[in-house]
Amino acid sequence: DIQMTQSPPSLAASVGDRVTITCRASQSISTSLNWYQQKPGKAPKLLIYAASSLQSGVPSRFSGSRSGTDFTLTISSLQPEDFATYYCQQSYSTPPLTFGPGTKVH
Amino acid sequence: EEQLVESGGGLVQTGGSLRLSCVASGFTFSSYWMTWVRQAPGKGLEWVANIKQGGSEKYYVDSVKGRFTISRDNPKNSLYLQMSSLRAEDSAVYYCARQVGTYYYAMDVWGQGTTVTVSS
Numbered sequence: 001d002i003q004m005t006q007s008p009p010s011l012a013a014s015v016g017d018r019v020t021i022t023c024r025a026s027q028s029i030s031t032s033l034n035w036y037q038q039k040p041g042k043a044p045k046l047l048i049y050a051a052s053s054l055q056s057g058v059p060s061r062f063s064g065s066r067s068g069t070d071f072t073l074t075i076s077s078l079q080p081e082d083f084a085t086y087y088c089q090q091s092y093s094t095p096p097l098t099f100g101p102g103t104k105v106h
Numbered sequence: 107e108e109q110l111v112e113s114g115g116g117l118v119q120t121g122g123s124l125r126l127s128c129v130a131s132g133f134t135f136s137s138y139w140m141t142w143v144r145q146a147p148g149k150g151l152e153w154v155a156n157i158k159q160g161g162s163e164k165y166y167v168d169s170v171k172g173r174f175t176i177s178r179d180n181p182k183n184s185l186y187l188q189m190s191s192l193r194a195e196d197s198a199v200y201y202c203a204r205q206v207g208t209y210y211y212a213m214d215v216w217g218q219g220t221t222v223t224v225s226s
Contacts, residue, residue, distance in 0.1 A: 034212040036151075043201055043216035044143075044151060050210040087151055091211035095165035097141070097153040 002026050002093045004100035006086075011105055019075040021103045023088030028069055032092035035064055035073045038102075039084045047086075048073065078105070108132040108215045110202050115220030122192050122224070128185040128202030128217055136160075136180040139205035141213055142187050144198035144222075152198075155187065156205060170196075192224045 003026040013019050023033065031051035036044040046055045048064035051071055061076040075082055088100040114126040126142070141156040155166045155176040164176050175188040185202050199221050203213035 032210050034210060043219055046212050046214045049212040096167045097211060099151040102150045
């Protein structure tokens with residue numbers, strides 16, 4: 001199975017900061033990588049699909065990119081509603097659909 | 107509005123069974139793969155199972171193979187997860203989700219979740 005790692009596990013940030021979260025796959029997954037945001041007690045929300053495509057309705061301050069097996073989620077200017085946990089998920093080699101361990105932005 | 111509503115969670119003894127349901131509305135349920143994802147208390151997300159539009163293909167995470175069965179009833183816009191031989195480690199919030207994409211397979215619509223607690 002493909003393993004996904006995320007870094008950092010948590011990060012402290014302030015409103016207005018540029019935030020970058022990295023997800024690394026254990027092998028090549030092309031662009032089969034999605035990003036989700038989850039707030040406490042709520043279901044996850046799809047932010048980015050296919051590594052860099054913005055899901056409809058998601059603010060443009062969110063963006064995704066890929067470099068080899070490394071994927072990056074960037075929040076250009078952190079807003080109060082962006083404090084949450086972020087998960088990456090691969091779908092290149094399935095089953096299983098594998099999630100990363102998450103990054104908590106606090 | 108596209109919506110998924112889960113039900114059926116609860117407290118069950120180790121070794122017991124439970125059936126989760128998920129009712130879809132606001133979209134053509136029969137046109138989509140559907141997925142179950144779970145989240146243990148304080149832990150990350152774990153994909154559990156998914157099922158093709160007509161139900162002909164079903165896939166499971168290794169830890170539930172032989173114990174869980176995913177199914178669907180398209181005329182009723184409903185997705186199910188039959189869980190048996192439950193273990194403490196199956197305790198989690200279970201989410202149903204709509205799966206989209208041709209190669210990136212993302213979950214774009216989620217239910218609110220239903221909580222399963224397995225206890226001896």
